[in-house]
Amino acid sequence: MKPKVYIARSIPKQVEAYIAEHCDYEKWEEESAIPREKLLEAVRDVDGLLTSGTAIDQELLDQAPRLKAVCNASVGYNNFDLAAMKEKKVMGTNTPSVLDDTVADLVFGLMLAAARRIPELDRFVKEGKWEKGDDSPLFGLDVHHTTLGIIGMGRIGEAIVKRGKFGFGMNVLYNNRRRKPQVEQELGITYAELDDLLKQSDFIVLMTPLTPQTENLIGRDQFKLMKNTAVFINASRGQTVDEDALYEALSEGQIYAAGLDVFRDEPVNPANRLLTLPNAVTLPHIGSATAKTRLDMAMCAAKNLVDAVSGRTPANLVEELK
Numbered sequence: 001m002k003p004k005v006y007i008a009r010s011i012p013k014q015v016e017a018y019i020a021e022h023c024d025y026e027k028w029e030e031e032s033a034i035p036r037e038k039l040l041e042a043v044r045d046v047d048g049l050l051t052s053g054t055a056i057d058q059e060l061l062d063q064a065p066r067l068k069a070v071c072n073a074s075v076g077y078n079n080f081d082l083a084a085m086k087e088k089k090v091m092g093t094n095t096p097s098v099l100d101d102t103v104a105d106l107v108f109g110l111m112l113a114a115a116r117r118i119p120e121l122d123r124f125v126k127e128g129k130w131e132k133g134d135d136s137p138l139f140g141l142d143v144h145h146t147t148l149g150i151i152g153m154g155r156i157g158e159a160i161v162k163r164g165k166f167g168f169g170m171n172v173l174y175n176n177r178r179r180k181p182q183v184e185q186e187l188g189i190t191y192a193e194l195d196d197l198l199k200q201s202d203f204i205v206l207m208t209p210l211t212p213q214t215e216n217l218i219g220r221d222q223f224k225l226m227k228n229t230a231v232f233i234n235a236s237r238g239q240t241v242d243e244d245a246l247y248e249a250l251s252e253g254q255i256y257a258a259g260l261d262v263f264r265d266e267p268v269n270p271a272n273r274l275l276t277l278p279n280a281v282t283l284p285h286i287g288s289a290t291a292k293t294r295l296d297m298a299m300c301a302a303k304n305l306v307d308a309v310s311g312r313t314p315a316n317l318v319e320e321l322k
């Protein structure tokens with residue numbers, strides 16, 4: 001008998017075909033996200049679950065006595081209650097590496113958009129406001145040959161460094177949970193304590209996972225340390241930043257601009273004050289959202305799933321559950 005799995009998010013046809021070769025399966029057929037009660041019902045008799053972002057907590061695990069593995073189609077796994085999964089001996093996997101370049105490209109897109117005011121000036125042109133004369137009100141900031149500070153020097157962080165160093169001639173500082181001497185040497189980057197990085201950088205990119213240690217890592221005290229010409233980019237998770245403090249920093253000119261791919265509540269509440277600011281460039285969590293990369297991520301998650309429910313150790317078991 002084949003193992004049984006549930007696919008709780010939309011995936012490309014060829015990925016579904018791969019799962020079908022190895023497993024019996026059911027899937028959430030609609031485009032909208034699966035409601036919690038449907039998910040709780042769906043996991044009752046399955047060996048594996050393919051998802052992303054859904055809370056995998058005690059309640060869900062209690063509903064799923066056969067569950068052996070939850071396979072995220074994402075690299076972030078802050079949706080996992082790691083202690084509860086460990087206790088129930090449920091494997092958890094993610095999709096590292098396949099999205100690094102795609103996310104790093106988007107981070108640079110946000111840096112350029114915020115520094116050169118691209119969305120704001122796009123609206124300006126389309127609203128017919130472009131007139132001959134003094135164009136100094138349209139000036140922005142250079143990205144090239146400035147100092148880039150990256151908080152969270154992991155796989156994506158390193159892909160950002162390569163663009164910054166070799167494409168834009170930037171000086172790169174980094175802060176990380178652990179210092180990385182080999183990466184410092186290979187890529188020519190410099191370790192800095194968090195406060196020093198915040199004080200010295202022209203562009204600050206937050207690229208850590210969301211953990212108890214990184215929740216609200218950047219708040220009022222941290223924005224106060226930044227230059228008033230600094231551009232702040234968050235492509236990690238919304239909860240790493242105090243959004244009220246960010247609103248104040250942007251509206252009071254403590255920093256120049258921000259580029260945000262992530263928010264505390266997603267989809268972002270249309271009443272979120274950050275959306276009213278011309279110097280906040282806002283995106284709907286699209287860091288990895290290209291067709292090729294999303295296919296690679298879904299296939300990576302599917303391989304993890306099939307391996308886990310077939311008695312093999314999946315390639316991308318998350319560190320805390322090894």
Ligand SMILES: NC(=O)C1=CN([C@@H]2O[C@H](COP(=O)(O)OP(=O)(O)OC[C@H]3O[C@@H](n4cnc5c(N)ncnc54)[C@H](O)[C@@H]3O)[C@@H](O)[C@H]2O)C=CC1
Nearest residue numbers: 076152153154155156176177208209213235236261287288
């Ligand atoms: N916006 C988007 O669409 C995407 C967002 N992400 C986010 O980016 C995160 C990072 O992804 P990867 O680079 O693949 O992960 P990674 O695990 O390779 O790198 C994360 C780095 O952050 C460091 N870190 C952890 N806690 C820290 C702390 N308190 N202070 C400083 N550094 C700390 C780790 O030591 C590690 O080097 C994901 O966990 C996810 O939340 C990832 C992909 C797409």
Ligand SMILES: O=C(O)C(=O)CO
Nearest residue numbers: 073074075076287288
């Ligand atoms: O992979 C992740 O963690 C994302 O945020 C979406 O790609």
